[in-house]
Amino acid sequence: MKRSGDGADVADGRVADLGEFGVIDRITAGRPQPEGTLLGPGDDAAVVAAPDGRVVATVDTLVQGVHFRLDWSAPEQVGRKAVAANLADVAAMGAVPTGLLLSLACPATTPTEVVDGLAAGIWDAASEAGVGVVGGDTVSADQIVVTITALGDLEGRAPVRRSGARVGDVVAVRGVLGWSAAGMEVLRRGFRSPVAMVAAHRTPRPPIGEGPVAARAGATAMIDTSDGLLADLGHVAAASRVRIDVRSALVPVADKLRDVASALGGDALRWALTGGEDHSLVATFPDESVVPEGWTVFGTCLLGTGVSVDADRWGGAGDPGWRHWR
Template identity: 65%
Template sequence: MGVPGSDERQETVADIGEFGLIGRVTAGRRQPATTLLGPGDDAAIVAASDGRVVTSTDVLVEGVHFRMDWSTPEHVGRKAVAVNIADIAAMGGVPTGLLVGLACPRTTPTAVAEGLAAGMWEEATRAGAGLVGGDVVAADQIVISVTALGDLQGRAPVTRGGAMPGDVVAVSGRLGWSAAGLAVLGRGFRSPVTVVSAYRAPEPPYAAGPQAALAGATAMIDVSDGLLADLAHVAEASSVAIDVRTSLVPVPQRLVEVASALGADALHWVLTGGEDHALAATFPDPAGVPQGWVAVGTVGRGAGVTVDGRQYEKPPGWQHWR
């Protein structure tokens, strides 16, 4: 007999408890060789052969950084991990381990939490890192905090502060795709799937980070807030001016089509769209820009970022609270 409809009630995280959930999402997962001690003890232990560890934390909040009606839990999990590993890559490091702090309502279906974890494992595995630890707690909305650890493999880190006048500015990875996907979803559409997928989970060019470091990049940044906004951080940290040449900036045909359908500007998405987590770097020599990177501008004396020598007219990025 039972309560009417009780057959269809989904199991929630409250049903299986904190330890039950942790057990489920860690069981049977394979850790890379760098995970010297994985989940289950007070702390994890990760190899840091270099003698230094590169580390970054990013927090994603439901309703702010993702919407569960626009993305599957797997997408959100992939994104939470990707944005962090991109930060490791932007220093020239390779990711080794990830820790996840998950706050979610007691009523969250277990399937959602398992989906988040599956997406995290998928992205971590793609990047060669392990999910080594974390914490799961109750909260009013889903908040995912990921900390990534990485290794510099004996190289000097590539900071934001080393760009020099005369350097060339280059990018690796997608620009504007996530912004296009967000615009599509915001109008109530679900396609084209290429741009919608790009919004749901970025595909940062992880290997391009160490590659740029080896090629002698003088500065590097993860493009999370938009190309112009993030190049402004490089310009400020390096005390230089950066000029972006729109004739060099690749604007994919797909984005032009989507922009045309929505009455938007594809170049604007490429210049200011965040969340694709491309990498932008500066190199001393145009001939030394590594394969897969595209030169889009130059470094000069002065301050700030210009586009074709002029101030860019539209707002160059976004801040969470503005």
């Protein structure tokens, strides 16, 4: 038995047994809010402090069967993944997160333990980032859809945009590359290990705190690797009107990634260049001397347009990353 926020016993069952407000109560009851949440769930809208006077806002959606499978990932892991994708976008602007909004759509037959798991994962990831789930919505649907809106604060700084890279800037990354793609391939083959790669796919851990670090260091442009390194660098190159040249020998390819590629007949460098959903941060800096500790320089901004690898246009077979409706 589980206990709802009003003290009534609620048997484990389906979402239909709880009703809309029962689901909301199940997600929010007893969850602490940080000081920045001035008014949390329960009213028509939340109130979140905005010390900077500006609010960074982003939204991302995970759809069952497109972004996650419950035979591959536990609900808690899906919840964590949903939060990670959004917080990485806040970090890529150079901001610190301040709050999350949750929209949950699901069938009436969804087991309540799935809702509990999603909520636990979302709240755990939010708490680790120092934010709360301040509000949201629930609705019926044919499949589970988790939409997170994340809010952030710039702490008085200008946002780090995609359009700020300049010729001569160096390009650096903080976080793993290709691990989520490797983990997905492991799962597709019916395996559950190596655990590190599978975990990177199920619950990516973006370096959220490194976004403001890069901003303070003077990053000129920044993005997270949601679609894949080359694809996301392409967004920066297009917005900044530069050519970004990637030196493949400098791309951080972990030994563990090479081991998995060898075992599965894959290409570790390709995973690192084109695999999405790692949500690591990639930024450009005026020169290598200001790149923060822990970041790896692997490229340069040049005259021209687009992205090249070792001074040549990307010649790999297929697209350089994820695209919807492809």
